[in-house]
Amino acid sequence: MNIGLFGYGKMGKMIEQIAQQRGHAIVAKVDVETEEISFKTMDVAIDFSTPDAAFGNITQCFENNVPVISGTTGWLDNYENALDICKQKQSAFIYASNFSLGVNVFFELNAQLAKMMKGLDQYKASMEEIHHTQKLDAPSGTAITLAEGIIANTEYKEWKLEEQGDKTIPITSKREGMVPGTHTINYESLVDTIEIKHTAHNREGFALGAVIAAEWIKGKTGVFSMKDVLNLN
Ligand SMILES: NC(=O)C1=CN([C@@H]2O[C@H](COP(=O)(O)OP(=O)(O)OC[C@H]3O[C@@H](n4cnc5c(N)ncnc54)[C@H](OP(=O)(O)O)[C@@H]3O)[C@@H](O)[C@H]2O)C=CC1
Numbered sequence: 001m002n003i004g005l006f007g008y009g010k011m012g013k014m015i016e017q018i019a020q021q022r023g024h025a026i027v028a029k030v031d032v033e034t035e036e037i038s039f040k041t042m043d044v045a046i047d048f049s050t051p052d053a054a055f056g057n058i059t060q061c062f063e064n065n066v067p068v069i070s071g072t073t074g075w076l077d078n079y080e081n082a083l084d085i086c087k088q089k090q091s092a093f094i095y096a097s098n099f100s101l102g103v104n105v106f107f108e109l110n111a112q113l114a115k116m117m118k119g120l121d122q123y124k125a126s127m128e129e130i131h132h133t134q135k136l137d138a139p140s141g142t143a144i145t146l147a148e149g150i151i152a153n154t155e156y157k158e159w160k161l162e163e164q165g166d167k168t169i170p171i172t173s174k175r176e177g178m179v180p181g182t183h184t185i186n187y188e189s190l191v192d193t194i195e196i197k198h199t200a201h202n203r204e205g206f207a208l209g210a211v212i213a214a215e216w217i218k219g220k221t222g223v224f225s226m227k228d229v230l231n232l233n
């Protein structure tokens, strides 16, 4: 398969390695300085760029009939617009805040635990995410997805950075060294704490998931999720 990489930073480079190991070719590496992009040679585009660049990259691909896998976080104010353009152009799209198998299992565990905690008012939910100091957005996209999973299954109404409140899930974002990504959910009462945690040891799991998603989407039309790719439905 011929892959176009949008964003050739930490993730772009890791995706290149894994895609090549799986027999794919990288036919374009697009960054902010790229003037001409040859969409015709691409079977699929994989976007791991920046919050400011993602929407433009993704919609350019739809305009040129190239399906997109997007892992960029921090651009979701424009998510519904992107879906509209994808559908209008009959293209194909997967966005995931986290492409690793482990985190996608963790998303399911989080939803199951939230269902069990619903109505147990003695417990207060909170979340912590830790990432490397180069990360541009906070909270992480993964933390937002986890918070949405709790909100969908409990009486919590919203998440906020740090803020407390009965119906609010406070998220603490820490930036330390080279940490690839650690997410912890706590339900705390006066007598005990229930904690679930996912720790990424490196970026390989994210990159492998994105390449598997690209292999899966080739030839399809529509908007999908990692649940479809991994058969977690
Ligand atoms: N969904 C997931 O599983 C994961 C998501 N992520 C997300 O992916 C994104 C990228 O992460 P990471 O690789 O670590 O970040 P990096 O900063 O290492 O890489 C981003 C790259 O995008 C480049 N870039 C800037 N503008 C454009 C543009 N207009 N078009 C294309 N590329 C551009 C940057 O170039 P320059 O440096 O010159 O600005 C940089 O090389 C982040 O949003 C991060 O949160 C990360 C890991 C996993």
Ligand SMILES: O=C(O)C1=N[C@H](C(=O)O)C[C@H](O)C1
Residues within 6 Å of the ligand: 073, 097, 098, 131, 135, 136, 139, 140, 141, 142, 143, 180, 181, 182
């Ligand atoms: O920026 C990162 O590095 C990561 N970003 C994603 C996020 O915002 O959740 C996924 C992963 O945690 C690494």
